[in-house]
Amino acid sequence: MNAEKKVLICGGGIAGPACAYWLQKYGYIVVIAEKAASLRDGGQNVDVKGAGQRVIEEMGLAEIIEAKNTMEEGHKYLGADGRVIGVFPKGALGTLTRDFEILRGDLAQIFYDATHDRCEYRFNTAVAHLEDKEDCVSVTFDDGAVEEFEFVVCAEGIGSSTRQMVMAEHVRFRYLGAYMAYFNIPKHPGDDHWARVVHALGGTFLALRPGTDTETTALVTFLADDVGVTPNDPTSRKELLEKALTGRGAIADRVRADLDAVGDLYFGPMSQVEASRWSRGRVVLLGDAAYCPTPFTGSGTGLALVGAYILAGEVKDRRNLAEAFAAYERIVRPYVETAQKQLNPRIIRFLHVKTRLGVAIMHTIFRVLALDATQRLAKLAATKRDKKKPADDFLLPVYT
Ligand SMILES: Cc1cc2nc3c(=O)[nH]c(=O)nc-3n(C[C@H](O)[C@H](O)[C@H](O)COP(=O)(O)OP(=O)(O)OC[C@H]3O[C@@H](n4cnc5c(N)ncnc54)[C@H](O)[C@@H]3O)c2cc1C
Missing domain, CATH: 3.30.9.30 (D-Amino Acid Oxidase; Chain A, domain 2)
Incomplete structure (x- = not known):
């Protein structure tokens, strides 16, 4: 099968390039289709902490990202x-x-720089039609070109059109x-x-x-x-x-x-994406397309990075795609639901x-709240509360 080990990732935001990084490392040929004409480097500070920060360390990008700290003083x-x-x-x-404060655009640029010579980026490109065949997905792009892939990762953000083509009936927006x-x-x-x-x-x-x-x-x-x-x-x-x-x-x-x-x-509307399933056949959802918590939670980027790491790791470790997609959803879903409940x-x-x-x-x-006395009292209470919390918000699986 000529589509074997060839993956299409739709969406060149944060989740798409992060997943591309891991998949190419595991030997996949990765094509990234991005609807915009060039890398979208907009956005404010994004907050990457906990497990998301550990994924960045695993990618060897922590120092480069630290160097782009916005130096916001408060x-x-x-x-x-x-x-x-x-x-x-x-x-x-x-x-x-x-x-750890970085502009979303700088983060997107760093992921692009870390992948663009090993993955193929196609800007101005979107999926027009998908056909899930027995051993591959046949993709028709919006310029009419047809190509086959082993599987498709849909990382198109909250407004994903490919997700709606494949599993609209499983997706609910919580406005x-x-x-x-x-x-x-x-x-x-x-x-x-x-x-x-x-x-x-x-x-x-x-x-x-x-x-x-x-x-x-x-x-x-x-x-x-x-x-x-x-x-x-x-x-x-x-x-x-x-x-x-x-x-x-x-x-x-x-x-x-x-x-x-x-x-x-x-x-756009401040909405959360609640999908009752994250994959169908050979198409799997990732990042905001699957589980947007809204940027207001400050967790969207971290969840995208954790999801990208686990999806790629499970695909690498399992012979069967359906099993890999199910394992990815089983591991990541509880983490996502906790983040979504914050709002x-x-x-x-x-x-x-x-x-x-x-x-x-x-x-x-x-x-x-800004008064010194309130800050002292609140910090004391927070220290007590933090002592009761588990040290890690999420235990990342290890994929070697
Ligand atoms: C321009 C921009 C600014 C943002 N600013 C902030 C911010 O300041 N703070 C914050 O917390 N979050 C921000 N976000 C959202 C944040 O990036 C995500 O919540 C999080 O990082 C998850 O990333 P994602 O890759 O799943 O989605 P996104 O970062 O939204 O990336 C999705 C990508 O898919 C592309 N796309 C959409 N439809 C298609 C299609 N049909 N075919 C191909 N490509 C498609 C989009 O152009 C985009 O590049 C911003 C997103 C964007 C796109």
Whole structure:
């Protein structure tokens, strides 16, 4: 069979290239089909900790990634007009800033660099049709080309179209009640190594964080009814964003004024993907396409890396694909479900206050939390709690 040991990975984000890394190491010929015209290097800081961090170490990329640390010093909690309400340096309780902060785009670039000379990347390419045959999958690409693969890994993120072709009836979206947008805006003279976080009126939440020498990263989330399908054209996405930023204070005004300069916009409903199965025949789901917890949990990238490592390891170690896919799902699913449970619509509503009273309450909470005395007490309680926790959040299997 000419498709043997030849794998198609759809999606060149984080999960796809990480899985490609392991599969090519185990002797597979890997083709990565990415819908975008080039590597999508957008996004804010992503937080990789625990088992995800250990996968990075196993890949030998820890040092390269450390070198790209954004050097964020902590976060300042601001009023919508820019006035400082509380300061949360790195290490403080309640701070956004983790030990290990890297821009999603830098991480995507590092994985691309680690794989592109050993795997074939095809940009501007998507799957149009799939036919699961007895001993291979026949894939028709959107340019009409037909090719056979031993199996297909679908790592196309939350909006995956290949997943919907293969197993739409097994996928449920759990909408959490808000929309989110991640994008980069031009850096202004006042943008330093501190993140800035704002609860604006009307259920809009903003975070500006250090990006590159020329750009600051922006996150805007806002409460909204689920409008169903995300508008596909960038103009209507920006219109929705503009609406969420209008009349929301000085920081929101600055972001709104910069919207015209925004290139790659990651925008959509804040939803979790709950798939009752992660594979069908020779097609297997990975990363956000299978189990998106939403970026708001800060776990999506770690789960993608752990899933990529285990999927590739199980495929290598088992003769039968169905067994390998089942083992991957059995090992990773409980870890995913714990991460997804961190968020629910109630928490999202609490974090997106609408009224002046709600904003005032939030300001009081963060003002008190930032006080030295509160920090000391909270740290004491956290140390006690951590002592009771198991040392490892997830035991990674070893594949040699
Ligand atoms: C531009 C961008 C910015 C992001 N910013 C953040 C952030 O700031 N913070 C955060 O926590 N998370 C962010 N995320 C999400 C985060 O990357 C994921 O939650 C996590 O890393 C899991 O990665 P993934 O590879 O499963 O999905 P993704 O990173 O979403 O990657 C999926 C990839 O598949 C491609 N794709 C989609 N459909 C098709 C198709 N039909 N055919 C081929 N390719 C397809 C997409 O273009 C994308 O490159 C961002 C994602 C993107 C794409």
